[in-house]
Amino acid sequence: MAAAAAPAPAARRGTLVCASLMARSSREMAAEVAAAAALGADAAELQVGCINGFQPRRDLPVLLAQPRPLPVIVTYRPKWEGGQYEGEDEPRFEVLLLAMELGAEYVDIELKVADKFLNFLSGRKPEACKLIVSFHNYEYTPSVDELLSLVDQIQATGADIVKIATSATEIDDVSRMFQVLVHCQAKQVPIIGLVMKERGFISQVLCAKYGGYLTFASLEKGKESAPGQPTVADLINKYNIRQIGPDTKVIGIIGNPVSHSKSLTVQNKAFRSVGFNGVFLPFLSDDLVKFLKTFSSPEYVGFSCTMPHKETAVRCCDYLDPIARDIGAINTIVRRPDGKLAGYNTDYTGAISAIEDAIRASQPIDPTTSPLARRLFVVIGAGGAAKAVAYGAKEKGARVVIANRTFARAQELARLIGGTALTMAELESYHPEDGMILANATSVGMYPNVNGTPLSKEALGNYSIVFDAVFVPKETRLLREAAECGIKVVNGLEMLARLVVVQFEFFTGGMPAPQRLIRDAIMTNTQ
Numbered sequence: 165m166a167a168a169a170a171p172a173p174a175a176r177r178g179t180l181v182c183a184s185l186m187a188r189s190s191r192e193m194a195a196e197v198a199a200a201a202a203l204g205a206d207a208a209e210l211q212v213g214c215i216n217g218f219q220p221r222r223d224l225p226v227l228l229a230q231p232r233p234l235p236v237i238v239t240y241r242p243k244w245e246g247g248q249y250e251g252e253d254e255p256r257f258e259v260l261l262l263a264m265e266l267g268a269e270y271v272d273i274e275l276k277v278a279d280k281f282l283n284f285l286s287g288r289k290p291e292a293c294k295l296i297v298s299f300h301n302y303e304y305t306p307s308v309d310e311l312l313s314l315v316d317q318i319q320a321t322g323a324d325i326v327k328i329a330t331s332a333t334e335i336d337d338v339s340r341m342f343q344v345l346v347h348c349q350a351k352q353v354p355i356i357g358l359v360m361k362e363r364g365f366i367s368q369v370l371c372a373k374y375g376g377y378l379t380f381a382s383l384e385k386g387k388e389s390a391p392g393q394p395t396v397a398d399l400i401n402k403y404n405i406r407q408i409g410p411d412t413k414v415i416g417i418i419g420n421p422v423s424h425s426k427s428l429t430v431q432n433k434a435f436r437s438v439g440f441n442g443v444f445l446p447f448l449s450d451d452l453v454k455f456l457k458t459f460s461s462p463e464y465v466g467f468s469c470t471m472p473h474k475e476t477a478v479r480c481c482d483y484l485d486p487i488a489r490d491i492g493a494i495n496t497i498v499r500r501p502d503g504k505l506a507g508y509n510t511d512y513t514g515a516i517s518a519i520e521d522a523i524r525a526s527q528p529i530d531p532t533t534s535p536l537a538r539r540l541f542v543v544i545g546a547g548g549a550a551k552a553v554a555y556g557a558k559e560k561g562a563r564v565v566i567a568n569r570t571f572a573r574a575q576e577l578a579r580l581i582g583g584t585a586l587t588m589a590e591l592e593s594y595h596p597e598d599g600m601i602l603a604n605a606t607s608v609g610m611y612p613n614v615n616g617t618p619l620s621k622e623a624l625g626n627y628s629i630v631f632d633a634v635f636v637p638k639e640t641r642l643l644r645e646a647a648e649c650g651i652k653v654v655n656g657l658e659m660l661a662r663l664v665v666v667q668f669e670f671f672t673g674g675m676p677a678p679q680r681l682i683r684d685a686i687m688t689n690t691q
């Protein structure tokens with residue numbers, strides 16, 4: 165999105181969090197409304213077509229009985245718009261009218277039949293009930309012009325609230341919806357504008373930044389009414405949607421996959437703890453170049469890059485940290501105030517400082533020099549992570565040895581950094597001196613292949629420290645066997661905790677990171 169400016173604070177009201185409910189009976193749905201209220205939702209959408217054997221005169225009074233824990237939207241979606249109802253329009257209109265008469269705060273009607281519905285109502289809509297006129301596209305997101313024309317068509321029906329829900333085929337689609345939200349905000353048109361499906365996820369959170377009237381959420385995982393919907397609890401507790409406003413800075417992790425990343429929980433928690441007005445989101449994207457072009461406005465201040473973008477990211481930056489340039493991979497991008505992108509590699513910082521700290525904790529060492537200086541440092545692997553660890557160790561003055569299954573790649577990396585290469589067979593008996601450090605920078609041993617290990621237990625006895633960049637599981641087979649040999653181990657979470665701290669400081673423009681909180685969240689959080 166070429167810089168859709170966020171609306172002025174004064175024009176903004178809080179975006180409502182609405183639990184969209186699809187229970188099979190009216191009692192169950194009424195209980196879910198109460199559960200949604202307990203989770204902190206502001207409203208509930210009652211998808212009455214999901215109720216088995218729905219009998220409006222029996223079920224609506226149950227659902228709309230006063231006092232109600234939350235204001236409700238009554239939706240009775242026909243099959244032709246992705247719902248369950250298969251009959252004629254008129255009986256459905258009768259149900260919506262009954263819902264209005266029973267005090268529903270909102271009723272949803274599809275754009276296609278909105279005029280017909282209003283004719284049917286002929287003035288019988290109670291003043292207090294707001295009419296949402298909705299349009300859904302379950303396949304794609306139209307152009308901005310087409311979306312704006314839909315807004316006009318919906319407004320022309322006399323709708324109180326415009327609702328447009330489209331689908332994302334790529335994350336960039338969402339930016340068009342944001343432009344529509346901004347346009348409507350300026351014109352004071354209440355709009356629910358969301359992009360469904362996994363790649364549209366950020367729209368459900370960031371609509372709060374762009375003045376969306378309401379966002380939908382599920383009561384719990386598995387109960388989504390639309391693909392890619394967040395839970396009420398995640399919107400409120402993980403993404404801090406109540407704190408999101410026009411000035412909120414946007415940060416996130418770009419990659420595929422990204423939804424597993426611990427950074428989502430940890431960075432948002434850390435932002436909240438220091439009062440930083442930012443939100444950290446999953447940017448599920450296969451095209452980094454396009455993503456950075458699309459989300460180029462100044463409030464998108466930082467990005468964590470993960471697979472498969474760490475190398476492409478180097479080419480996207482206007483400025484590169486010198487070591488990151490040597491490594492040829494970055495995992496952190498910061499947008500500078502002049503709009504230029506700066507790239508850093510915090511993987512190597514995280515890994516190297518985790519190992520240094522472990523050495524410092526076990527022996528008194530001159531704090532002015534690195535405890536890695538002059539040590540023999542063996543790296544297993546020759547990919548991006550290995551490059552980062554090897555460059556980091558070299559920079560600290562270690563003598564670096566690279567071992568890799570494909571020996572030619574070990575030789576190439578060794579040549580690049582000025583080290584030595586070994587075959588994996590040679591590594592088994594490699595023991596030129598005591599006090600060596602071993603770092604696994606391959607994915608061997610990572611979940612689900614937890615039985616894998618890059619080096620035999622017998623060979624581990626040659627080292628005084630063993631580090632594993634793998635952090636799922638926390639204790640890999642390599643680390644377990646090293647510990648059994650009495651060797652000091654450093655796990656990948658130690659690296660992650662440190663790299664996330666550095667990323668936090670980049671993303672917040674230098675705020676001191678809440679290190680204890682980040683560490684605790686990384687060590688305990690299972691996601």
Ligand SMILES: O=C1C[C@@](O)(C(=O)O)C[C@@H](O)[C@@H]1O
Nearest residue numbers: 425426427468469470495511
């Ligand atoms: O390896 C990692 C972890 C990470 O992917 C995450 O899930 O937080 C983020 C990356 O920037 C980093 O290099």
